[in-house]
Amino acid sequence: MSRKIDKILLNESTVTENFDASIFKNCTYAPSFYTHQEVTAQLKNKNPYTITVLNESLKYAYRNRKKYVKKTKISMISKYRELMYNMFAHEYGNQESEKIYSEWLDIYRPLHAKEKKYEMVDEYIITREFEPRYKQIILKKFKNHEQLFKIRFRIDKDRYYNLPEPLNYIDWRTPYDNIFMWEENGQKVIRRGGSGSSGSRETNSIFIFGLLELSKTQPIPSYLFLYSKENTLLFVKKFTNLCVPQCDIGANYHIEHSEEERLKQDGDFLRWNTLRDIKEIEIVHV
Numbered sequence: 001m002s003r004k005i006d007k008i009l010l011n012e013s014t015v016t017e018n019f020d021a022s023i024f025k026n027c028t029y030a031p032s033f034y035t036h037q038e039v040t041a042q043l044k045n046k047n048p049y050t051i052t053v054l055n056e057s058l059k060y061a062y063r064n065r066k067k068y069v070k071k072t073k074i075s076m077i078s079k080y081r082e083l084m085y086n087m088f089a090h091e092y093g094n095q096e097s098e099k100i101y102s103e104w105l106d107i108y109r110p111l112h113a114k115e116k117k118y119e120m121v122d123e124y125i126i127t128r129e130f131e132p133r134y135k136q137i138i139l140k141k142f143k144n145h146e147q148l149f150k151i152r153f154r155i156d157k158d159r160y161y162n163l164p165e166p167l168n169y170i171d172w173r174t175p176y177d178n179i180f181m182w183e184e185n186g187q188k189v190i191r192r193g194g195s196g197s198s199g200s201r202e203t204n205s206i207f208i209f210g211l212l213e214l215s216k217t218q219p220i221p222s223y224l225f226l227y228s229k230e231n232t233l234l235f236v237k238k239f240t241n242l243c244v245p246q247c248d249i250g251a252n253y254h255i256e257h258s259e260e261e262r263l264k265q266d267g268d269f270l271r272w273n274t275l276r277d278i279k280e281i282e283i284v285h286v
Helices: 036-042 079-092 094-115 122-141 145-149 198-214 257-264
Strands: 004-009 027-029 049-055 069-076 152-159 176-184 187-193 222-227 233-239 243-245 268-271 280-285
Touching: 036 198, 049 243, 079 094, 079 122, 079 145, 094 122, 122 145, 176 198, 176 243, 187 198, 198 257, 222 243
Parallel strands: 027 187, 049 222, 243 268
Antiparallel strands: 004 280, 049 176, 069 152, 176 187, 222 233, 268 280
C-alpha cells in the first residue's frame, strides 16, 4: 500500500538543459544478468546508480523534419517479385512454404558458389522456381508491366535520441529508458531496461529487483530526465536513493509475490501519464 505520494510539476523552473553530462559518458555494455540475486551480489560496492529518461512523443509537426528524424532511403523489391512471393506463400501456406524455400536454398547454394552468376542465391529460386509457376499469371493479370518491374523505395524515419554513444539509440516503443550503471575494473558499464521488448522488460525487472535488495544496505543514487517532444534532454532531479519507474516491474521475470512485496517495501517509484505530454510526475513511497 502506498504510504506517501510527492509530485514534481514540470515547467521552465523545474527542468534544465544544464547537468553533469559525465554520468552518461565513457561506458560500455556489460554481459547479461539472469537473476536479481546476481545483480545484488555483483554490484555491491561498485558505485551503482540509475538514470531514467521519460520519453515524450515527438511533436507531430516535427515528424518530417531532418533536424528531428533521420531519413533513410531503402530500396524495395519490385511489385512483380512481391507478387511472386505472396502467391508462393498463399499456395503452400506459411509453414510449408518456408520449408520448401529452405530446401531450395540447400539445392542452389552449391551452384551459386560455383557460378557466382547472381549476387544472391535467391535469384536462382526466382528464375528457376517462381517464374515458371507465376510469371505468366502475373503478366496476364497486370497490364502495366513498367510499374510491375519498377524498382521501389521507402523512406525510413528514425527519431534522434540525443544521448552520448552508446546510449544514442532506443526502441521507441518504450515510454522510458532505464539505464543501470556501475563501475567494473575502473570502467563504467551499463545494462538497459524498458518496455519495448520482452528482453528489455526482463532486464528491467532483474535489475530493479536486484537494486532494491542492494539499496537496503547501501545508497543507490537515481537521476531523472525528460526527453522532450522537441528531442531535448532535460534534467529533472537527482535522488539520493533508488527511484525508478513503477511500471513493468516483474514483467518477463517471475518471483514470488511475497518476495516482490518485501523488495519493494520502503522503495520509491515514479508514475506519470504515458499518453500525453508529461506535465507532472508522482513519486510513490511504498
